[in-house]
Amino acid sequence: MTTQNNVIIWVVALMMIPLQRQEQLLVVGSYSSTAIECPEPHRTILQQYKDFHNKNKYSPNAQYLVEECWNNGCAGAGDRIRGALFTLRVAIQYKKIWLIDWTRPAPITNFLIHNEVDWRVTGFPDNFFKEPNTLTLDEFNATTFHGNGSEAAVVEKFMAAKKYVIIGAQHFEDRATRLNPVDPEHAIEIGACYFQFLFKLNDTIVKSGESHLRELYGPAPVDYVAWHWRHMDVDFPGEKPLLVSQLAGALDCGRTLAAEIKVDLVRRPMVLITDFHVFRQFVMRGEFQNIRTINITAQHIDRDSNKNVTMQSYQEVFVDLYVLSRARCMLTSWSGYSKLALWMGTAPLLKCHRDWVHCNITTVQNVKRIR
Numbered sequence: 001m002t003t004q005n006n007v008i009i010w011v012v013a014l015m016m017i018p019l020q021r022q023e024q025l026l027v028v029g030s031y032s033s034t035a036i037e038c039p040e041p042h043r044t045i046l047q048q049y050k051d052f053h054n055k056n057k058y059s060p061n062a063q064y065l066v067e068e069c070w071n072n073g074c075a076g077a078g079d080r081i082r083g084a085l086f087t088l089r090v091a092i093q094y095k096k097i098w099l100i101d102w103t104r105p106a107p108i109t110n111f112l113i114h115n116e117v118d119w120r121v122t123g124f125p126d127n128f129f130k131e132p133n134t135l136t137l138d139e140f141n142a143t144t145f146h147g148n149g150s151e152a153a154v155v156e157k158f159m160a161a162k163k164y165v166i167i168g169a170q171h172f173e174d175r176a177t178r179l180n181p182v183d184p185e186h187a188i189e190i191g192a193c194y195f196q197f198l199f200k201l202n203d204t205i206v207k208s209g210e211s212h213l214r215e216l217y218g219p220a221p222v223d224y225v226a227w228h229w230r231h232m233d234v235d236f237p238g239e240k241p242l243l244v245s246q247l248a249g250a251l252d253c254g255r256t257l258a259a260e261i262k263v264d265l266v267r268r269p270m271v272l273i274t275d276f277h278v279f280r281q282f283v284m285r286g287e288f289q290n291i292r293t294i295n296i297t298a299q300h301i302d303r304d305s306n307k308n309v310t311m312q313s314y315q316e317v318f319v320d321l322y323v324l325s326r327a328r329c330m331l332t333s334w335s336g337y338s339k340l341a342l343w344m345g346t347a348p349l350l351k352c353h354r355d356w357v358h359c360n361i362t363t364v365q366n367v368k369r370i371r
């Protein structure tokens with residue numbers, strides 16, 4: 001063997017080491033996120049807001065904007081969180097300390113944990129945030145999204161307000177005359193930045209999601225396709241009609257996405273997450289070759305408080321989201337919940353999703369994605 005051959009063998013051997021390492025990491029790894037990149041100016045805006053929040057949370061001069069869900073009806077996960085992200089835009093604009101507090105159906109930390117800023121309502125006097133607001137909702141609306149320039153006095157009032165508490169459900173990306181704009185063409189990516197800036201999932205949810213994924217796809221993380229089908233059964237119980245042609249279209253659309261990422265749906269079926277209970281049970285029984293699901297019955301976090309619903313079943317709303325968000329590609333519904341799954345998702349997922357009814361569009365609840 002020549003020296004040259006020896007050198008080549010050595011070089012090849014050296015190149016092999018990192019590859020083996022990578023494989024080992026993959027085997028023991030989890031479906032962890034591929035960090036998303038936040039487009040400017042939002043990256044800078046969020047960084048500056050983080051410094052501001054950390055420095056001032058407990059300062060005597062601080063002013064607060066609190067997104068609350070305290071015992072009154074305040075909508076499902078998708079609506080609540082879109083409202084939270086919208087009020088974060090308001091807090092940034094008006095230099096308020098943004099906080100969030102849910103007590104319904106349980107404290108928020110059972111679901112979401114703070115990430116870049118600590119938004120917990122802890123370390124304040126009792127009932128500090130329970131006093132009446134000094135602005136009406138209409139005034140708040142005028143200082144944020146529908147102001148037309150005639151409300152300077154109201155803006156002054158908001159700027160002087162020590163606290164403002166709201167059950168916000170405004171769409172995150174809504175055009176708001178008094179706020180920094182969110183580029184509609186990149187609204188999903190930007191929403192993902194804001195979501196991931198604020199939140200991580202509670203570890204119990206992540207562990208449960210990981211264990212469902214291992215059961216579906218084996219111990220090593222793999223690329224898979226997920227399908228979110230919002231059928232509204234969770235809001236309005238009972239079976240509603242469906243178009244079989246749409247169902248066939250969804251399967252075709254799943255195959256198209258799978259082919260793009262070189263996944264064979266027969267060997268690695270797509271995972272369906274839906275509040276269409278009857279259909280989900282059907283899939284659970286293995287009646288569809290290319291679709292699987294996980295054994296969860298979707299629960300509305302704001303509608304079952306009178307029933308005997310366990311913490312685990314409320315957390316499962318987020319386990320479903322986790323399973324969607326770890327997918328490599330996703331079929332979405334016209335739904336805030338689909339959008340929320342994308343906001344939780346990885347960089348590759350943000351570039352690989354289609355509406356399940358219209359496979360040629362990437363719009364999610366009015367929000368367009370640019371390829």
Ligand SMILES: *[C@@H]1O[C@H](CO)[C@@H](O)[C@H](O)[C@H]1NC(C)=O
Pocket residue numbers: 109110111113202203204311315
């Ligand atoms: C996560 O949720 C569990 C309930 O399943 C709760 O006991 C735990 O305290 C939560 N974690 C955090 C960090 O709040």
Ligand SMILES: *[C@@H]1O[C@H](CO)[C@@H](O)[C@H](O)[C@H]1NC(C)=O
Pocket residue numbers: 137138141169170
């Ligand atoms: C303020 O805006 C919210 C969200 O769009 C809306 O639901 C509410 O009716 C508005 N309130 C008033 C008083 O204008």
Ligand SMILES: *[C@@H]1O[C@H](CO)[C@@H](O)[C@H](O)[C@H]1NC(C)=O
Pocket residue numbers: 142148149150151
């Ligand atoms: C601006 O809004 C106020 C109510 O908030 C309304 O009375 C006024 O007519 C509006 N002005 C214009 C120019 O649209």
Ligand SMILES: *[C@@H]1O[C@H](CO)[C@@H](O)[C@H](O)[C@H]1NC(C)=O
Pocket residue numbers: 284295
């Ligand atoms: C799904 O979970 C329920 C308990 O939550 C259990 O009773 C049922 O047997 C499970 N179904 C399957 C197919 O594993």
Ligand SMILES: *[C@@H]1O[C@H](CO)[C@@H](O)[C@H](O)[C@H]1NC(C)=O
Pocket residue numbers: 308
């Ligand atoms: C709720 O369920 C638990 C167990 O799942 C049971 O111990 C309890 O009695 C139930 N409460 C009501 C009000 O049904």
Ligand SMILES: *[C@@H]1O[C@H](CO)[C@@H](O)[C@H](O)[C@H]1NC(C)=O
Pocket residue numbers: 358360361
């Ligand atoms: C999507 O396809 C439908 C027909 O299948 C067509 O009518 C529509 O114009 C297409 N939309 C886009 C955005 O290409």
